Amino acid sequence: MTINSSGNTTNALAGDLGQIARLRSSASNDPRAAVKEASKQFEAIFMQQMLKGMRDANATMSPGTLDNAGTKMGTEMLDQQFAKEMTGRAGGLAELIEKQLSRQMGDPVSTMASEAAANPAKPEPKATSFLGRMFSSDKAAAKAAEKPISLEGREKQVDFLKRHEDAAKAAEASTGIPATFMMAQAAHESGWGRREIKNADGSTAHNVFGIKAGPGWKGATTDVVTTEVIGGQARKVVAKFRAYASYEESFKDYANMMKNNPRYAKVVENSESVHGFAKGLQRAGYATDPQYADKLTRMINTTLRLQRATA
Template structure:
């Protein structure tokens, strides 16, 4: 759904009733993403008007001007406007904050602050995809922490280990992501969406390729919620969850392996290493 673009009134951003109602309707599933997209659309329109005004203020020779050259100029201006849209600290950020207040959506304050720290992380040899993954899932992990007591850094790290920092996510048949960053399989009791993919498992000590059915979610937030529910409600993870808040990365990882979370005999060592990396990056963000 497209929205009527917001209008600027004085120094503040305002929207008419129909635009705001349309935004509320389409933003029901993912309000933050929809608001950001709307803000970008407005900024693009605004930048196009700026380019048009600049062209109008420039003297034209008239020698080679025709309908074709005018169309080419307009297309070029649109490309320039698009490239200047969505930059950090730009107009779309201001519009996003205003729309979030009008819609009653909490702003991404933690993520904004963390993003400002990225140049410092680069100096500490932290790979960009590692930074991005941690920032991307920070909010969902903190919500899951509140319900389980498992540190957010532990959960982000496990999602990173299972998905290769987001580079090896489990996909649906159409190539879209299943959002299953924890590699949770669809057991007999699962009634939600599923996707079937080829994976590798240790069977009798040997690594073999098998086809397995995994859970699929509508969002990463749903994946973190389901992970929290799985560990919090399953008796075999009871001891792991109880000690997660006070134990070390190694203790948590060993507990998961002992409870049978994965078949890899080196799972605990690998996961503990990823947890320590995550904690190190989060400290740099603080």
């Protein structure tokens, strides 16, 4: 059961485990909708197992003469669809699960305000929302990510996110790294597209992640003057960077690097939280800037707020 652009579910078979990755993908952009669909998926699996148990009990008491592998498969598929049609009803199991998960996610604004009114002498409670958990140990960043943001004067930033959204989602499906995190990193590396790496003729190299061309790179390259921190000192150096034919190629190459380079294995493993992702990249040596993780965390914070404001 998946979520399409309008928020409705597709007609995929109930209990299809292949949909879990897409539910996880949608959670980074719309956690509430993802919880609703995950609750329905769980109820569908439960109903399917209940139907299966009933059929198995009936078959034990009165076995059918026409039972075979083909009819068994057809019956299982029919049960899947029966389960799908029976889920999501008012007062059902999915509604109970959704309410429980929603309480665990919390609404930081209303929850903190009500608790403060009821217990004015108590210290401010920590954030328990989806974004709060994503930022994990960085409490200041978690609180900042919850604040609304004005879109005034941010048209280019919004356009940057819309331009790269599809490529980022494709990379997310490949790596498991949230699309939001990758778009934020691309925004940080390219200055929201204002400082893109250029080819010798002035055209864009489409390299929004600032990936350099090592000895093993067989594709096009471009030489660029960049700033590196060497021995604690910022220095201007000429470096060879990868050049792509499109932004989609840039995101795809980034995804391949994250998946296949052992150096970034921990980054992918810890990409469920902003803190783990940003710190992982710095530890892996993605950039020489000693403040890289902090800067990237702030950029992801801004990107999340922009996405909520434009949703």
